[in-house]
Amino acid sequence: MRRRLMLMLGLAFIAGVATSQSEGMWKMRVHRAGGSDEYLVAEVDSVTFYAVDTLIAPPMVLVPAGVFIMGDGVAWCGVDEHEVTLTRDFYLGQHEVTNQEYMEALQWAHDQGYVTATTTSVQDDLDGSTEELLDLDSEWCEIQFDGAGSFYLRESPSSHAQEAYPDGYDPSDHPVKEVSWYGAVRYCDWLSLQEGLPRAYEHSGDWACNGGDPYGAGGYRLPTDAEWEYAAQYDDERIYPWGNEVPDCSRANCWDFHGSGEACVGWTSPVGSYPDAPEALHLSDMAGNVYEMSNDWWVCDLGTIPEIDPTGPDVGSYRMFRGGGWADDFCMQCAARGCIGGPGASSVDFGFRIAQTAGQ
Template sequence: MKRRMIVLLGLVLIAGVAVSQSEEMWKMRIHRSGETDEYIVADVDSITFHTVDTLIAPPMVLVPAGIFIMGDGVSSCGSNEREVTLTRDFFLGQHEVTNREYLEATQWAYDHGCVNADTTSVWDNLDGSTRELLDLDSDFSEIQFDGAGNFYLRESPSSYAQDAYPDGYDSSDHPVKEVTWYGAVRYCDWLSMLAGLPRAYEHSGDWTCNGGDPYAANGYRLPTDAEWEHAAQYDDERIYPWGNEGPDCSRANFYHTDYCVGWTSPVGSYPEAPVALGLSDMAGNVFDWCNDWWVCELGTNPVTDPTGPASGTRRALRGGSWSILDNTLRCAFRYGSPPYNGNVIGFRAARTAGQ
């Protein structure tokens, strides 16, 4: 605060001098990121300082546009192979959204009237929507609400979590669970609102993304089914996100004759299983929600910037989870779930580059 007062006093003194001097003599230059903005001080009526919301998007990785083969001829619902062209670079969350990140966003949304909550659930409060976003009334949920306006984290009381971490654990950096598809896209819209961007999703009807063209959306969104696979196998058509070597418990958190962990791991726990672009946990831990409606096979015709089926009852899931067998870890494995589920499902945000 002392520094701000000194700066403010200096600017006021400059403005006072500028009244009696040539405007060309007194200008203010603001330097940031190697660029300079210049202002005529006599044009400044007043200067005020104010706090701003500090919620920011999780770290993101740039995924270049390109052409790839979607499907591998082997994976469940990935046995069809087709050439896909993605014409736009995009950013994808380096890791799945964590409990801490989702809690901070939900607290912001609650404080600003964007959601309602009680001790059992968080539900939407924009555009007339009342969809459930986060199920708190589940042993799998590590986010809780005290009923008096505050969200907090806990260890899961489930036997899975307690057996996996008998000495206790910090749930902050574990991926959020029990978040519905609606809760995932709502989080993306909260990020857009804070960044001054248009919200990508409709919040009535089928919650269409940008009128059916997610690739042209300005705001944050979920990755399309095709974008997720492109990022996971970039750029050598690898079988698994880390390469072509088979899965084991050093590369991913999944079920391998027994549980590797038996619960989620903190994001980024497998540095020895790198995805080419530096993404983490593209296999195992929790499934990732995708933007598209899901249908098992997509056909073999080449396609550009695909958006999936026009309608459906399930949304696409990718990447497998801590409780599922190794066949789900393949880059081409595709699955779907009703959008109101969230048991072993999380997500990572995306955004089209250059928008």
Template sequence: MTRRIILILGLVLAICATASQGEWKMRIHKGGNIDEHLCADIDSVTFIDVFAPPPMVTVPAGVFIMGDGVASCGVDEHEVTLTRDFYLGQHEVTNQEYLEAVQWAYDHGYVTATTSSVQDSLDGRTEELLDLDDPEGDCEIQFDGAGSFYLRESPSSFAQDAYPSGYNPADHPVKEVTWYGSVRYCDWLSLQAGLPRAYEHSGDWSCNGGDPYGAQGYRLPTDAEWEYAAQWDDERVYPWGDEAPDCSRANFSSCVGWTSPVGSYPEAPEALGLSDMAGNVWEWCNDWHTCNLGTSPESDPAGPTAGSSRVLRGGSFYHYYYDLRCAYRSLYAPSYSHYHFGFRCARSH
């Protein structure tokens, strides 16, 4: 639970009262500015624990060819221009990062939770964000029913076979998270940072009124941003280059059998310092999915304005080598969750 430490300044005020020269003041330094407050005017000070946003890297604006002529739903090739730099999560959001955020959200009344599910509660919404009691016990985040979230090793056969001696789930990517749970995490980051929320939690949950590139808050990467970052910046087939996948480059198929801690593989693309752009867990993207993107040039594409499924990228520990191609595009309904679905955050520069 988020811990609030309230310091009643009785001792300070007692010292102020016995000071021989005038009244004491408190100086607060922030961003080069100094604010002064009379001690006698302060009743209490509240320190609130907050959660840290995941580390992010800058991806410069540029032009690339989206699609590679081979990958599923990536056969169409067309020129795409991204007109502005953007930040992208250095790694997939971890169990620990999501746990700290959902605890904060629960403490602030932004979600409701039972031992089986976490649901949205902003803007009158009730969509499931995190499935805590899937039949195989895949989710490593749990809720005790009394107000606190905690981590546990997954009891699933996949996890136990992969780590028979046990493992620490903290740095493994969060899983069993729906698309709604992914964008809601982004909104929690925005709320904590004092930024406008990127997503509307009514209607079609559009990002910044259909203009994700203009959003001030945290969000999911667009379909185009994700592929652009993954193939940076030489139209490579896989995030590490054109060499065929093997278990030293990514966690896929039968390499591990379960997720790996984020950052376990060589950073790829190396120039950006991103990790796990291929394998580990599929990553939700902002866009509605359509398979045929066409061949006409586009600038800052936001994808279809409506649909039934959202884009997933990057493959997973459970899937095969051909899913790891930078241009491979998968899809699922935004309400669906799975043990190999996760995400990473983005934000416009």
């Protein structure tokens, strides 16, 4: 839990300050990131100061071990069908990691000397790695760095964001974007370091997870390809996380090709804006909003031989991305496996959610 140092300013004190002035009212001006916000002191009930010295992992749900058919016979790179057995319960992030969650972790990592940052980029600085974790230079990135040691959030100045939210929006609960696969697994390791858990990922070579055994990792990690699909279709082999109905704007934030042919939102939406799907696990945005990175290297055809706790190829050029994003309706099926990205790539609709093996 976060350790908080709290300073409470009582109403009596505030009233005393306000009434001590014969004319006008006191205002409080808070400065940060080159701007300022003003508040009427008389309207403030209390002020809480706290040090973010301990990170809190996003909420997670328990997914029980089980057996399922991976692939559905028709989805992109999901034509092959085979039985997969997952022998370990695991936890999966209830929602995609948000800008606020990532920024707090990033600030902690920067303060610890685990990353280096400029106003245009965040790079890894552990184990000799210098991989880019977050592209701050993109107009689509809602996390920024002031050049003096502090990260902050902003509304994206892009036309997509401005048209989607003409009256403005709060980016804190939107999924983090412009983060690379390296930046996603780095976030997992920051959480592990905070909790005294072993880091799951190597930060050199092929960045293997727990020496190639992600299911045995003690720390936080990305879900394997099999874990993601198993959770998305839990537990009735459904085509989409919400069932068998085609995507539309009531079910996911995507580009509604099957309906109006227009964007549902035109930008990301706050996590959890749509009904949980699959409802049995209370997971949100498993399809739509942002593509979600998995632990595995990408391969299209998985074959038909049954597998136990599969880990995907040992090497590759691309990482598997799942679930589709706000800018299209591709890869929305639980079994769709054709959406990929290089581990150093970032985009306006690339994001992730975390996982952890239970009982480790």
